[in-house]
Amino acid sequence: MLLRDALVVYLAFDTSYRGLSFTQESIAELPEGTSPPSLETLRYQVRWVLQNLAHELLPPLLGDLEKIYRNRDKAFWPIAFAATILVFSCIEQIQALSFEHLDNPFEYVSQVDEGTIARIMQSFHLRYRTHRADSVGLNPFSDSFSFAEEPGFDTSTKRMVHDLQKIMGAGMFVNRLRSYLS
Amino acid sequence: MSTGELLEEKALPLNAEAAETIPERNSGRLVSKFLLSFLDVGET
Numbered sequence: 001m002l003l004r005d006a007l008v009v010y011l012a013f014d015t016s017y018r019g020l021s022f023t024q025e026s027i028a029e030l031p032e033g034t035s036p037p038s039l040e041t042l043r044y045q046v047r048w049v050l051q052n053l054a055h056e057l058l059p060p061l062l063g064d065l066e067k068i069y070r071n072r073d074k075a076f077w078p079i080a081f082a083a084t085i086l087v088f089s090c091i092e093q094i095q096a097l098s099f100e101h102l103d104n105p106f107e108y109v110s111q112v113d114e115g116t117i118a119r120i121m122q123s124f125h126l127r128y129r130t131h132r133a134d135s136v137g138l139n140p141f142s143d144s145f146s147f148a149e150e151p152g153f154d155t156s157t158k159r160m161v162h163d164l165q166k167i168m169g170a171g172m173f174v175n176r177l178r179s180y181l182s
Numbered sequence: 183m184s185t186g187e188l189l190e191e192k193a194l195p196l197n198a199e200a201a202e203t204i205p206e207r208n209s210g211r212l213v214s215k216f217l218l219s220f221l222d223v224g225e226t
Contacts, residue, residue: 088212095212117212121219137223168217 074152
């Protein structure tokens with residue numbers, strides 16, 4: 001449910017930026033005698049509806065994300081991880097939108113980065129721990145991590161981690177990201 | 183220094199260059215930040 005809800009919010013944002021096109025069927029559905037609204041009007045209205053929907057669904061989604069973190073069950077780690085990525089994409093979309101609507105969007109972006117984003121990341125890393133007695137942050141992307149020693153992950157999770165490791169492990173990629181974010 | 187001034191000060195380093203680095207659409211900046219945060223999560 002969490003992942004589905006996160007996808008809905010993400011798709012609402014993403015779709016709001018996609019272009020619209022008329023088809024013969026959609027024109028045929030217009031009442032006789034009415035002229036179709038301009039493409040610009042339709043695009044604006046659809047964008048408005050979808051972005052409002054996303055804004056409405058995001059707060060409960062953040063609550064659900066926090067709930068799944070609290071669960072601490074490693075079986076939910078991949079869901080929490082994937083949902084967090086989707087939620088971060090949505091939040092960045094809101095930050096980008098602030099440049100259209102706020103006088104000082106930089107202050108807003110900075111506040112969200114240092115508030116909501118920092119809190120979510122801290123919560124994620126604090127809640128998911130290794131099973132060992134000297135439990136530390138669970139990091140399947142680490143070189144020293146072993147799925148054999150850390151039970152609770154299924155095959156698709158291992159595949160996802162492996163695929164991401166190939167990207168994150170590339171030194172040039174990480175260095176480029178670091179310089180981009182600094 | 184008031185909270186507002188502090189926030190403004192924090193936002194200042196962004197002002198100079200962020201206009202070019204924060205596009206209208208999602209660039210993956212926050213997702214990158216999340217992925218990079220794993221580099222600081224130790225196993226020992």
